[in-house]
Amino acid sequence: MASKSFSSSSSSGCSPASDRRISVLARHLVAENALSSSPIYASPTSSANSVFAHIARGPEDPILGVTVAYNKDPSPVKLNLGVGAYRTEEGKPLVLNVVRKAEHMLVNDRSRVKEYLPIVGLADFNKLSAKLIFGADSPVIRENRITTVQCLSGTGSLRVGGEFLAKHYHQRTIYIPLPTWGNHPKVFTLAGLSVKTYRYYDPATRGLNFQGLMEDLGSAPSGAIILLHACAHNPTGVDPTPQQWEQIRRLMRSKALMPFFDSAYQGFASGSLDEDAQPVRMFAADGGELLVAQSYAKNMGLYGERVGALSIVCKDADVAGRVESQLKLVIRPMYSNPPIHGASIVAAILKDGNLYNEWTIELKAMADRIISMRKQLFDALRARGTPGDWSHIIKQIGMFTFTGLNSEQVAFMTREYHIYMTSDGRISMAGLSSKSVPHLADAIHAAVTRMK
Amino acid sequence: MASNVLSAAASASPSTSPVTDLLKGKGRLGSGNVGSLFIKDKGNPFLNSKSCGRISMAVAVNVSRFEAITMAPPDPILGVSEAFKADNDEKKLNLGVGAYRTEELQPYVLDVVKKAENLMLERGENKEYLPIEGLAAFNKVTAELLFGADSPVISEQRVATVQGLSGTGSLRLAAVLIERYFPGAKVLISSPTWGNHKNIFNDARVPWSEYRYYDPKTVGLDFEGMIEDIKAAPEGSFILLHGCAHNPTGIDPTPEQWEKIADVIQEKNHIPFFDVAYQGFASGSLDQDAASVRLFAARGMEIFVAQSYSKNLGLYSERIGAINVVCSSTDTAARVKSQLKRIARPMYSNPPIHGARIVANVVGDPALFDEWKAEMEMMAGRIKGVRQKLYDSLTSKDKSGKDWSFILKQIGMFSFTGLNKNQSDNMTNKWHVYMTKDGRISLAGLNLAKCEYLADAIIDSYHNVS
Numbered sequence: 001m002a003s004k005s006f007s008s009s010s011s012s013g014c015s016p017a018s019d020r021r022i023s024v025l026a027r028h029l030v031a032e033n034a035l036s037s038s039p040i041y042a043s044p045t046s047s048a049n050s051v052f053a054h055i056a057r058g059p060e061d062p063i064l065g066v067t068v069a070y071n072k073d074p075s076p077v078k079l080n081l082g083v084g085a086y087r088t089e090e091g092k093p094l095v096l097n098v099v100r101k102a103e104h105m106l107v108n109d110r111s112r113v114k115e116y117l118p119i120v121g122l123a124d125f126n127k128l129s130a131k132l133i134f135g136a137d138s139p140v141i142r143e144n145r146i147t148t149v150q151c152l153s154g155t156g157s158l159r160v161g162g163e164f165l166a167k168h169y170h171q172r173t174i175y176i177p178l179p180t181w182g183n184h185p186k187v188f189t190l191a192g193l194s195v196k197t198y199r200y201y202d203p204a205t206r207g208l209n210f211q212g213l214m215e216d217l218g219s220a221p222s223g224a225i226i227l228l229h230a231c232a233h234n235p236t237g238v239d240p241t242p243q244q245w246e247q248i249r250r251l252m253r254s255k256a257l258m259p260f261f262d263s264a265y266q267g268f269a270s271g272s273l274d275e276d277a278q279p280v281r282m283f284a285a286d287g288g289e290l291l292v293a294q295s296y297a298k299n300m301g302l303y304g305e306r307v308g309a310l311s312i313v314c315k316d317a318d319v320a321g322r323v324e325s326q327l328k329l330v331i332r333p334m335y336s337n338p339p340i341h342g343a344s345i346v347a348a349i350l351k352d353g354n355l356y357n358e359w360t361i362e363l364k365a366m367a368d369r370i371i372s373m374r375k376q377l378f379d380a381l382r383a384r385g386t387p388g389d390w391s392h393i394i395k396q397i398g399m400f401t402f403t404g405l406n407s408e409q410v411a412f413m414t415r416e417y418h419i420y421m422t423s424d425g426r427i428s429m430a431g432l433s434s435k436s437v438p439h440l441a442d443a444i445h446a447a448v449t450r451m452k
Numbered sequence: 453m454a455s456n457v458l459s460a461a462a463s464a465s466p467s468t469s470p471v472t473d474l475l476k477g478k479g480r481l482g483s484g485n486v487g488s489l490f491i492k493d494k495g496n497p498f499l500n501s502k503s504c505g506r507i508s509m510a511v512a513v514n515v516s517r518f519e520a521i522t523m524a525p526p527d528p529i530l531g532v533s534e535a536f537k538a539d540n541d542e543k544k545l546n547l548g549v550g551a552y553r554t555e556e557l558q559p560y561v562l563d564v565v566k567k568a569e570n571l572m573l574e575r576g577e578n579k580e581y582l583p584i585e586g587l588a589a590f591n592k593v594t595a596e597l598l599f600g601a602d603s604p605v606i607s608e609q610r611v612a613t614v615q616g617l618s619g620t621g622s623l624r625l626a627a628v629l630i631e632r633y634f635p636g637a638k639v640l641i642s643s644p645t646w647g648n649h650k651n652i653f654n655d656a657r658v659p660w661s662e663y664r665y666y667d668p669k670t671v672g673l674d675f676e677g678m679i680e681d682i683k684a685a686p687e688g689s690f691i692l693l694h695g696c697a698h699n700p701t702g703i704d705p706t707p708e709q710w711e712k713i714a715d716v717i718q719e720k721n722h723i724p725f726f727d728v729a730y731q732g733f734a735s736g737s738l739d740q741d742a743a744s745v746r747l748f749a750a751r752g753m754e755i756f757v758a759q760s761y762s763k764n765l766g767l768y769s770e771r772i773g774a775i776n777v778v779c780s781s782t783d784t785a786a787r788v789k790s791q792l793k794r795i796a797r798p799m800y801s802n803p804p805i806h807g808a809r810i811v812a813n814v815v816g817d818p819a820l821f822d823e824w825k826a827e828m829e830m831m832a833g834r835i836k837g838v839r840q841k842l843y844d845s846l847t848s849k850d851k852s853g854k855d856w857s858f859i860l861k862q863i864g865m866f867s868f869t870g871l872n873k874n875q876s877d878n879m880t881n882k883w884h885v886y887m888t889k890d891g892r893i894s895l896a897g898l899n900l901a902k903c904e905y906l907a908d909a910i911i912d913s914y915h916n917v918s
Contacts, residue, residue: 323521
């Protein structure tokens, strides 16, 4: 067989393909002896002959990898404060009652089918998602200036938006805050954009570096894309005030910077859907264009269903129509059309007055529990006299707290106290309970006092 | 530029109400009204330099940043259904997209799927994120279904399986892997092939070229052309093969031809890349439809296989499929899997749970699995039935002596009629039969009652339109 492939080749000796062929054959010859000790199958290929031999093992995803490590730990006091998935006071995942209700309705509806959705997704879902983020009486909706397409949760919406901008927008640089969600730079780079950063977090105050932010946006080239966290900034939990948002808006509009909002926590941050949407609505109200990626992973607890939407607000309906047609060209070669189940659940809840109200109540309960955890952790650290100012724990908002702990302290907490979190010091408050707060406080106290 | 727009807005005729409202602090900036202001004014708004006091609000630019974007054409396949919906003629027939229809031409949700969903509801499972590679139970059963549970590739753990967004998403993951780790390597796709294949490779920036496949003279396989083109491709190319029920032609190689295809692929150190969207749907037998893939696997070859459960489990909109990479060793498979994960994470983070759980429940439960096999035989049987009836109608109505037997020889959901674009347009415009412009009809959208009508349409288009 080896001689057959050699003699049948007609390529000359200088091509990379024939180099590869020759080296494959060389490995064949070298490995002859090794092969005799392995079981015989038809035309076996050993590792050495694999076309994938040059593919190295990729590292575990830093955020999702935390849960992998947590699962491996046998300790009974282990705590998973890694990925941002809500947990109940009992430490259990939560499926909202209203989601269960909607799901029962859908599964028991005999008239429902599983036909392909349009490329842009479920029409009802799209309309209702736009209403949710922009407000039902928003001018951008009334004037039909938006295109909203269903995507795979926040990640999928960001990726589709990024690919669209890389193809059709004149400025291919996106500025992301420092720090930001670990997946952001990868999403945008693979989408074809070049990624830069703007100052955001101030470690000295554990708050917003507003001056740095304004300076960096001010020196960005005209038309550049700016990624903004709509609320509950991930990982810091630090949000601009309404006044700061207004200044950001003015600066951005004066430089024609394109806002791209990541809205993953609407309703989850303050407990109010409208309040958490204010920054987006502020920009939408000024008549300018913008992008918003919405996720229902957290606020409806639909994590694994992958439900989200990308909205692009355009100057007018005609532009929005053309933009939508181009979004379809991005989506079709990626996954053809989006998954129906989660979007149907969302649409059922948003369109029914009673279910919607029930949802807002359950949502507020989740947000309130997190706010309560913040308070409890803050109190626990104060009670222990842990050195440092921990008020940022109650000033920050949303699912995450940027503790300010460094990676050595984090590693210490994992090793000695079985606390699992990302190495940047971010903890998911959603993973805490009244019972586990003391253990976490002990761990932080030990880390701060024993490690630098 | 923003300030020019600002002063232009300010200096436009004060009697025009939108701007007056603006200046009075009423109305909305950048609304359609203000936009139309510029259309009404014949002059260039940017040249008008009179300013009208201070307006301190920062106005958004009134020219869209997306102005230059053109309207994209509708998707050639999915766009057909949209056109069909818009047609009010009662004789209309949708033979466009490959979605199974019952004899009553209704969409079909399999009984086993309903059972599985009810089981899932009863269990009250949570909705936590899946791992990036998808549901473990699904990945296990999907590889076993494809390769056979007793295949060495399974027992030796040599397959990297990652849950993907149906066939399209799984193909896309593989395409990105190819671009990253086999830079410059080409994918060879059949001529013709599913319309979205080229889009997937284009967006992944993988170069592609075609190998001859369909022979219009015989309305069959151009086997010699296929072998020649695969041989002529640069060594180490990826050869995209349809596992069964070739889309759009319905023409599959025979088992002997598959052996020869495998020979030439091995000879040239090419990498076979199977698209398996119809396992079980073509012949009615899951094992028989996987024979081509298993043939290659038995030779110890390294293979890419994209799977879809859209058709065979009727899970179209749930987007459930998988990319499988058969490797030479367990360790290699683990490395390849880790790199597939790195591709999925920045695309959508992790895949949707619902469809994966349905498949895992159906395939993993012996009773449900048997029920599924029966339903699948029923679906494949119905399609074979309409093929027969269509063939009978064509041969009895068409007196020209044209050989219509290709309808019976072709397999799966689609038939390549041999109609050209003009003839296909005639099918739609005159007969309200919706199909794709390449002459493909989806038999899944046909029932016995409409075979005669369709035969009339085909005969008319074939003979009276050029």
